[in-house]
Amino acid sequence: MNRAFKKLESVRKDLIFWKAGAQPPQLLASGEVVMTSVYNGRIDAANNKDGKNFGIVWDGSLFTLDSWVILKGSPNVDAAYKALEFMGKADVQAGLPSHIAYGVTNKDSKKYINPKRLKDLPTADENIANAIEINTQFWLENNDRLTERFNKWAASNG
């Protein structure tokens, strides 16, 4: 952690922090920054819908998995399982990337995805090769204290 803060310190003057997911593509487009952390779906949308030509460095990218939750005591438990089963099917999941360039969890679904589209996804083999899963456990444990420390750092001789 100290190493991370030291690294931040070395680039302090060149950093801009964003709050909303819509900001990074805008910051890139306006020339405010030359490189940014970003949700890959935003870059894909900017490239395909707004005619931009941003590149993505997949090496060392961070990813996280979302979860479905069935409420305890729900009257529709069976229907919920059915929905989960349906959503887990390879051919169903393969429909997602045509709407947003997010990854698919069923490995078989790659067969159904257009290879041209597949290379835009974080779950494409060459893209995920060196990716790191965000450690939810770590952040549950440290979010408050690290946020305080980060803000202390940000406020000092900024």
Added chain:
Amino acid sequence: MTVPASASAAPAPADPAATHDSPAALKQKLRRAERMRKLRAMGLIAPLFFFLLITFVVPIADMLRRSVHDTELSTVWPTVTAAMKGWSDRSTVPDEATFAALAKDLRAAGETKTLAVAARRLNYAVDNGRSLVFGTARRLPVNATNWKETLIGIEPRWGQVETWNAVNQASGPLTSFYLLAALDREKLADGSIIKAPEQNSIYIDILERTFTVSLSVTLLCLVLGFPVAYLLATLPPKHANMMMILVLLPFWTSLLVRTAAWVVLLQEHGIVNEILLALGVIEQPIRMIYNRVGVYIAMTHILLPFMILPLYSVMKGIKPHFMRAATSLGATPTEAFIRIYLPMTLPGIGAGALLTFILALGYYITPALVGGAADQMISFFIAFYTSDTVNWGMASALGAVLLAATLVLYSLYNRLVGISNMRLG
């Protein structure tokens, strides 16, 4: 006999004989009419009163309660939190009975799947509190002759006073933990209060920052708004109305839109920088956004109408012949302005400044979008704790500190300016 003016709104007595009533009976009748009038008035304000009660008083009271009321841990670990009351020697860890209670609660919470609640609460005060709770629960034996040894054997941190101090402070039902944390303080096991570790003590600085930004924005609004209000009040109505629309138009536009517009204007290759570059005023684009400058510009712009409108309404009431009288009596225009005009606008300045300042204190989205990481005000952290980490106690404590600081400042301001001297319109 005449009816006093104050009762004129009451229904006229139906009985003509009433005019012959004795003074005492009349007085009673008058009182009844007066009471009816009051009741009707109360009936009229009742909806507003209840609305305020539900949307204003109750949430604030609940926020204040949450900043000191802490039952998260005691609902999932009832035995050990009750046992903590018997922890008398604060220089060493509690006795065997308390450790046994902890083991019992760990098992029970494991079965009812509420360990996460306890883990989260302890994590606020103990580094890696989650792994402490889950790690111990995972390796908890079914039986033990000496729970103290067993638990410390599993997790040496149970042998530290600091850990038990955290459990004790989280035992509720009342706690000073959040309020102290919001003031960068923490309480040791022996009851003494110390400064929090340097890298985590940020809230006093942030509170200072919040007040500095709000005060600067208020002053900027006053300096910019005063001439505009004067112009509005003195121009002939035809032009004044036009100007008024220019003042009100941004006032009616969404705050988010105006903030986003400033991003477009101020960014490195934005309109302002491009024009300055083209005119040769600057050679390099200047950084006007994602820093304090951007926050000042955007917030001043957004809050300006709140300063102009009260000033305008007061200035509108100042007759021009006061100034004329002053000059005819030998005052220079500057002197007449400072000694005659300015004092008469004070109620407007007072009201406008207070309104702007209090509104600025709570700003969140504007600094978040046009400010840098070092320009976030206290609302940013309240939002962080409410929606990002769901730490309601901390969010409430920060809110309570902000409320208290604002009230102190308000009373000072009241002493200086006098609330009765203020006019909003």
